Amino acid sequence: MEGKIVGVNGPVVKAEGMKGFKMREMVMVGHKKLIGEIIILEEDFATIQVYEETGGLKIGEPVVSTGNPLSLKLGPGILGNIFDGIERPLEKINSISYGFIPEGIGLISLDESKLWKTEITVKVNDELKEGDVYAKVQETPTILHKLMVPPGIFGKVIEVKENGEYNIETTVVTLKDGERIHELKLYQYWPVRSARPVKERKTIFRPLITGQRIIDVFFPLAKGGTCAIPGGFGTGKTMTQHQLAKWSDADIIVYIGCGERGNEMTEVLEDFPKLIDPRTELPLMNRTVLIANTSNMPVAAREASIYTGITLAEYFRDMGYHVAIMADSTSRWAEALREISGRLEEMPAEEGYPAYLPSRLAEFYERAGYVENLNGTEGSVTVIGAVSPAGGDFSEPVTQNTKRFVSAFLGLDKKLAYARHYPAINWLSSYSGYLSLLKDWYEENVAEDLMDLRAKMLKVLYEENKLSEIVKLVGEDVLPDDQRLxxxxxxxxxxxxxxxNAYHNLDTYVPLEKQYKMLKVIERFYDYGNKAVRVGIPISVIMDKDIMESLYKMKYNVPNDNFSLIDNLDKDIIDYFNEIMKKYK
Incomplete structure (x- = not known):
């Protein structure tokens, strides 16, 4: 089937003669065969969003059907790769056309010539159903890639290849379902805008351990959960996401640049290939996928990048892995929606964003979850989306609508950032909705009193916030000693x-046990200090210089595999207070 271009408006192309085409169908636009997607279909006319630069397109050029929706090729070769918003490998494109993505390069994706050492796990006469694993490939030293029967396909195995080295286009297993024959290669296609099916969505019960103290203890994230990290320019959104990507205990990381400035994505592209995975001592890229879209790339590809990332994440989840997505930043994705909506002359809603912004955000975040897969394994997709509100104004539409659909909210504060307090997560405005779900896990695996300890310390911070207003007016000296404490x-x-400190080798990642002990020793000092205040000991005596110095420096002085220094400090606090209590009695 073929239509004709009748108008071009930036990334939006109008075409006629489109009867027989389908909504969301992928099409080739113009003589250069640019990749596009039908987003409006009215009788003989269609509106197409094009994922490449449309400069030079002329009226009358053809629009050719592909018969498929925008889909990704899913198979070995994804991990360690750097893609654009529609899964085209940027390193390969750079070798073809240095520095630029040429128009009409087509939907190249995974390397079709590379041979993969393949272990076939089924035999003739086996009955296979959707989700069953029929072959395995050791894609990287740390990740075993499991080839699964695509959803909707069943049948009896009638032919299998021997174990050996094959490229992804090789048919390794053939199924027969009645009269139909299904050839299973080392990849499958999946439409990016459709969630992959699962057997059952399960209740969240395991935290995503990040090694960041304020997150793990005060505002925990969950495997299969959703989180927003909003913050103005310079508050550390990208740095926080880098820390989560490096240190979280997810099996696989999908990092999506949804249209950030080129220099921010350059930092990701330069840093990540050099990073060493602390769990395996091998390159972090062995379990990472980068999707790079900068603000000067085609706006429609920026809009698609978020769906590309979540589809790749669901694919690895189906193998039984726990995947974490870092979307940096969803505000740029929303701006792409706004620009396309403006080109379509749709009625704008608040601040020019389209009226369907909330439903698009909901569609994205609801694809997170902890699930039982079709093959019986368990996996999860955790979505962590940065938001870049203009001027740090959290009342703007993207932040407010994101807040409706996420359960953890880590608000970054510009005052903390300007004071060089990182991560600049504001403990007064942030929250986590996963506390009740994760309480049992923390009690069993860390300490029974951790959640109570968290609540107690958070109350101290709230009290200090109230007192700080008084201190600004009259000074700290007029406060009674219990409030000064x-x-x-x-x-x-x-x-x-x-x-x-993300750049300190001891402080960049802190195990949960050390986090608990650090907080416990601060609580010990607070409790004994309160007792001392009540018997009239002056605050100047309570705030012993040596003890305070040890408390402040313990994060740098205590190794992550030996916490005896914290235990010694705990003992020193008890001994010191027992001594001064005797003295003042």
């Missing part, structure tokens, strides 16, 4: 616990 302990909490 709250101010001092809160300061210790902020500097010794909540503030974390």
């Amino acid at each position: 709250i101010m001092e302990v809160s300061k210790c909490l902020k500097v010794a616990f909540l503030q974390q």
Whole structure:
């Protein structure tokens, strides 16, 4: 089937003669065969969003059907790769056309010539159903790639290849379902805008351990959960996501640049291939996929990038892996929606965003979850989306609508960032809806009193916030000693616990046990300090210089595999307070 271009408006192309085409169908536009997708279909006319630069397109050029929706090729070769928003490998494109993506390069994706050492796991006469694993490929030293029967396909095995080295186009297993024959290669296609099917969505019960103290203890994330990280320019959104990508205990990381500035994506592209995975001592790229879209790339490809990322994540989840998605930033994706909506002359809603912005955000975040897959394995997709509100204004539409669909909200504060307090997560405005779901896990695996300890320390921070308003007016000296103790302990909490140095080899990642012990020793000081205040000991005596210095420096002085220094500090606090209590009695 073939239509003709009748108008071009940036990434939006109008075409006639489109009867027989389908909504969301992928088409080839113009003589250069640019990749496009039908987004409006009215009788003989269609509106197409084009994922490449449309400069030079002329009226009358053909629009050719492909018969398929925008789909990804899913198979070995995804991990360690850097793709654009529609799964085209940027390193390969760079070798073809240095520095630029040429128009009409087509839908190249996975390397079709590379041979993969393949282990076939089925035999003739086996009955296979959707989701069953029929072959395995050791894609990277850390990730075993499992080839699964695509959804909707069943049958009896009538032919199999021997174990050996094959490219992804080789048919390794043949199924027969009645009169139909299904050839299973080392890949499958899946439409990006459709969620992959699962057997059952399960209740979230396991945290995503990040090694970041303020997150793991105060505002925990969950495997299969959703999280928003909003913040103005310079507050550390990208840095926070880098830390989560490097240190979280997800099996696979999908990092999506949804239209950030070129220099931010350049940092990701330069840094990530050099990073060493702390769990395996091998390159982090062995379990990472990068989807790079900068603000000067075609706007429609930016809009598609978020669906490409979530589809890749669901594919690995179906193998039984826990996947974490870093979307940086969903505001750029929303801006792409706004621009395309403007080209379509749709009625704008708040701040010019389309009226369907909330439903698009909901469609994206609802694809997260902890599930039982079709093949009986368990996996999860955790979505962590950065939001870039203009001027750090959290009341703008993208932040407010994102807040409706996520269960964890890590608000970044420009005052903390300008004070060089990183991560600049504001403990007063942030929250996690996963506390009740993760409580049992923390009690069993860390400490029974961790959640109570968290609540107690958070209360200290809230109290300090109230007192700080009084201090601004009249000074700290007029406060009674019990309130001055709250101010001092809160300061210790902020500097010794909540503030974390991403560039320090000990402080960049902190195991949960060390986090608990650090918080426990601060609580010990607070409790004994309160007892001392009640018997009239001056605050100047309570705030012993040596003990305070040890509290502030413990994050740098205590190794991550030996916490005896914290235990010694705990003992020193008890001994010191017992001594001064005797003295003042």
